[in-house]
Amino acid sequence: MSAPTPAGPPPEDRQPPAFGRPSPALIARADRGYARFLAVRAPAADTGDHDQDDDAAGAR
Numbered sequence: 001m002s003a004p005t006p007a008g009p010p011p012e013d014r015q016p017p018a019f020g021r022p023s024p025a026l027i028a029r030a031d032r033g034y035a036r037f038l039a040v041r042a043p044a045a046d047t048g049d050h051d052q053d054d055d056a057a058g059a060r
Helices: 024-038 052-058
Strands: none
């Protein structure tokens, strides 16, 4: 005895053609975030009350 033949066509792969690839908008957003992460900010010239050298000199 054989199995019955399905009435309709075989199920197709329903994934979009670009499945698994990021969209151009997502890449642009990630690129801006990475550039912001790599941006170098200069430290403040005046350390104020947090200068460790002043604390060490006063403890001598």
